[in-house]
Amino acid sequence: MGVKLAVKMINLDPRAKIVIVLCLSTLAVFFNTPGLLLIVLIITLLLLQIFQVKYISLIYKFRRLLPVLFVLLFIQSAFTGHGQVLVAFGDVHILTTGGVSSASCVLLRMLILFGSAMIIATSNSRDYVLALVELKIPYEIAFMVLIALRFLPVFVQEAKDTLIAIQLRGVDMQKVAWGKKIKVFTYIFSPLVSNVLLKANQLAISMEARGFRLYPRRTYLRVLKYNSLDYLITILSLSITLVVLTLSIIR
Amino acid sequence: MSAVVVNNLSYCYQKGGKHILKDLNFTVEQGQIVAVLGLSGSGKSTLCLCLGGIIPHYFGGEMTGQVLINGQDTAKCKIARLALEVGIVFQDADTQLFSPIVEDEIAFAPENLCLPPEQIRYRVDAVIDMVGINHLRYENTNNLSGGQKHLVAMASVLTLDPSILVLDEVLAQLDAAVKENVIEILLELCRQGKTIIIVEHDLEAVTIADRVLLLEDGMLVNDGPASILQDKELLARHKLLI
Ligand SMILES: Nc1ncnc2c1ncn2[C@@H]1O[C@H](COP(=O)(O)OP(=O)(O)O)[C@@H](O)[C@H]1O
Ligand SMILES: [Mg+2]
Numbered sequence: 001m002g003v004k005l006a007v008k009m010i011n012l013d014p015r016a017k018i019v020i021v022l023c024l025s026t027l028a029v030f031f032n033t034p035g036l037l038l039i040v041l042i043i044t045l046l047l048l049q050i051f052q053v054k055y056i057s058l059i060y061k062f063r064r065l066l067p068v069l070f071v072l073l074f075i076q077s078a079f080t081g082h083g084q085v086l087v088a089f090g091d092v093h094i095l096t097t098g099g100v101s102s103a104s105c106v107l108l109r110m111l112i113l114f115g116s117a118m119i120i121a122t123s124n125s126r127d128y129v130l131a132l133v134e135l136k137i138p139y140e141i142a143f144m145v146l147i148a149l150r151f152l153p154v155f156v157q158e159a160k161d162t163l164i165a166i167q168l169r170g171v172d173m174q175k176v177a178w179g180k181k182i183k184v185f186t187y188i189f190s191p192l193v194s195n196v197l198l199k200a201n202q203l204a205i206s207m208e209a210r211g212f213r214l215y216p217r218r219t220y221l222r223v224l225k226y227n228s229l230d231y232l233i234t235i236l237s238l239s240i241t242l243v244v245l246t247l248s249i250i251r
Numbered sequence: 252m253s254a255v256v257v258n259n260l261s262y263c264y265q266k267g268g269k270h271i272l273k274d275l276n277f278t279v280e281q282g283q284i285v286a287v288l289g290l291s292g293s294g295k296s297t298l299c300l301c302l303g304g305i306i307p308h309y310f311g312g313e314m315t316g317q318v319l320i321n322g323q324d325t326a327k328c329k330i331a332r333l334a335l336e337v338g339i340v341f342q343d344a345d346t347q348l349f350s351p352i353v354e355d356e357i358a359f360a361p362e363n364l365c366l367p368p369e370q371i372r373y374r375v376d377a378v379i380d381m382v383g384i385n386h387l388r389y390e391n392t393n394n395l396s397g398g399q400k401h402l403v404a405m406a407s408v409l410t411l412d413p414s415i416l417v418l419d420e421v422l423a424q425l426d427a428a429v430k431e432n433v434i435e436i437l438l439e440l441c442r443q444g445k446t447i448i449i450v451e452h453d454l455e456a457v458t459i460a461d462r463v464l465l466l467e468d469g470m471l472v473n474d475g476p477a478s479i480l481q482d483k484e485l486l487a488r489h490k491l492l493i
Contacts, residue, residue: 126355147349199346201309205330206347209303209339210407211363214331221358221371 006052008229014123014131016230020047021116023241028112030245034101037108044115053118062111073103125149130224139218147203155196162188252322254415254446255279255302259316262297262306266313271297273469274316281414284437284447286457286477289466290490295450296342298466299419301325302448304333321414331363338408342419342450344400348392353384353403356392360410374410381439382406383432398425402433415446422449422456434459454480454491465489 024047027040048055077099078092087095120128125146132142166188167173176184260275271294279285289295300306304325307314318325320336341347350356357378361371379385384402387395392403401421408416416437422430437447438459451457463480465473467489479485 124355125351150349150351202341202343202346203349205300205305205309206341206404207349207359208309208330209305209334209341210360211331211334211411212359214329214334214363215365217365218362219365219367219371220362221355221368221375223368 006050009050010052010122012123012233013224013226013230014120014127015134015224015226016233017119017123018131019234020237021119023237024116025113026241027244028109028116031248032102032105034104034108036248037105037112041108041112041115044112048115048118051119051122053122055115055118058111058114058118062107062114065107065110069103069107072106073099075099076102127222127224130220130222133220134224140213143207143212147200151196151199155192158192158195159188162192252281253278253319254281254283254321255448256319257301257316258319260301260314260318261316262301262312262314264310264312266311268312271469272301275471277464277471277474279415279446279448281446282441282444283462284441284449284460285462285464286460287448287450287464287466288454288457288491289452291452293466294469295452295466296419297469299339299341299417299448299450302415302417303337303339304328304330334360334408334413335411336413337415337417338411338413339417340401340405340408340419340421342421344397344404344424347404348395348400348407350392353387353390353392353395354379356403357406357410360407364411374412378406378409381436382409398429401425402429405433414444415448416440417448417450419450420452423451423453430456454486465491 024040024044028037031037031040045055074094077086077094077096080096080098080102083096083098083101085093085096086100087093093099129139129142129146132145133139163173166184171184173181173184256278257275260272261270262272263270275298287295287298297306300310301314301318302320302325304318304320306312307326308330314326320328320333323333323336325333348356350359354375357375358371361374366374379388382402382405384399384406387399387403392400395403401424405416405418405421422433425433437449441447449457449460457463457477457480460477463473463475463477464471465479472489473479473485
């Protein structure tokens with residue numbers, strides 16, 4: 001049963017998934033109390049569970065953001081003077097309930113945004129080309145987006161490799177002065193950019209050499225079809241979001 | 252009509268720069284298997300680009316002379332149009348696949364022909380079967396080995412059923428068992444009347460060729476039957492003996 005549901009959900013039309021993600025992120029942006037955001041986060045995590053996304057890695061990645069959030073916590077406490085003062089140093093508020101709540105709002109909001117974006121990744125990216133084409137976007141542009149998305153991680157990986165290569169040669173980036181850092185970064189990025197351009201060129205050649213842009217139109221192996229489950233999910237997500245939003249505006 | 256006619260072909264990547272191809276002249280008849288051999292840097296890949304019309308359409312530079320593919324002048328024909336006549340598997344395995352999964356990659360070419368989905372499916376299945384990569388069908392193209400990427404690229408161009416197939420240093424990168432299999436496929440395609448051009452720097456890879464072209468520093472220095480591969484003196488003269 002559980003597996004069957006997961007398969008059904010993963011095979012959801014990409015447009016339905018986009019609707020879910022849009023609804024979740026709208027709520028995340030709209031709400032600004034930790035309690036409500038926590039509820040949205042729990043719903044997001046439940047959905048990720050249904051889509052069989054391993055979200056532990058998401059939370060693990062977020063540990064790097066914690067220092068930023070701590071800084072935010074104190075800044076918010078010091079400058080947005082609302083809430084009860086928890087810790088003070090003379091007249092300066094170090095920690096206030098207002099600060100705690102706005103910092104936790106930021107954390108929750110980011111978790112929701114990143115988490116819901118992971119739902120998108122459960123569809124084959126070729127399906128998004130189809131979705132874009134259905135939205136009357138020219139197929140050349142849809143493929144450009146697809147290829148950009150696909151090569152982004154390759155690009156990031158190469159940037160990391162180059163950085164490591166430079167450090168292996170005995171350059172300690174931490175110790176390089178700021179003025180010189182820029183110089184080092186141009187050393188890294190100019191070959192990287194030319195490398196990426198070269199790859200992009202070769203890719204474009206390979207596409208064209210397989211008949212890309214032969215006709216102003218093209219057909220697709222897979223066909224997207226909005227079936228009843230897609231309609232159900234779309235209507236459900238949209239109406240729940242609308243109701244929740246209107247209720248909270250009225251209050 | 253000859254499958255490939257190359258007339259006085261010269262090319263340099265930059266106007267007024269060094270000539271990479273120098274006054275090449277040769278003809279390939281339909282159904283032949285031709286090997287193009289030469290050291291790295293001798294201009295083999297550049298020649299492949301000329302056969303597919305990528306030179307002069309995609310690269311600037313300076314091309315003189317003429318390339319006819321099944322009678323059509325490459326300079327006057329769109330690359331995508333030429334793709335129906337000549338399928339090229341490029342040398343660099345990493346920059347010719349762009350789809351998330353293998354099946355999508357192979358479907359890409361027939362999709363460009365505006366075929367209905369059933370016919371695309373039919374072509375994809377037939378080619379996957381022929382190349383023997385059914386086990387890779389749902390793999391992520393990023394996770395394939397270099398040899399597997401080349402196989403997928405070859406399957407992708409074969410879906411357009413081109414009458415000429417060009418392999419740019421593909422065989423040498425395959426392991427022995429897969430190479431054997433690909434050679435069988437090439438022989439079968441040849442029996443179906445297709446023309447095959449195998450570009451290599453490795454002599455061993457081209458045992459099935461009827462004819463061998465030797466390229467040295469952009470010049471065609473020998474054009475003869477496969478038996479010239481036995482001529483140690485000739486090969487040594489062109490630094491091809493390993
Ligand atoms: N895009 C390019 N721009 C400029 N020069 C190039 C380009 N591609 C290849 N060359 C040059 O052309 C020569 C022949 O390269 P290539 O055709 O790749 O040889 P081969 O495939 O036989 O190794 C090399 O000297 C190379 O530096
Ligand atoms: Mg080459």
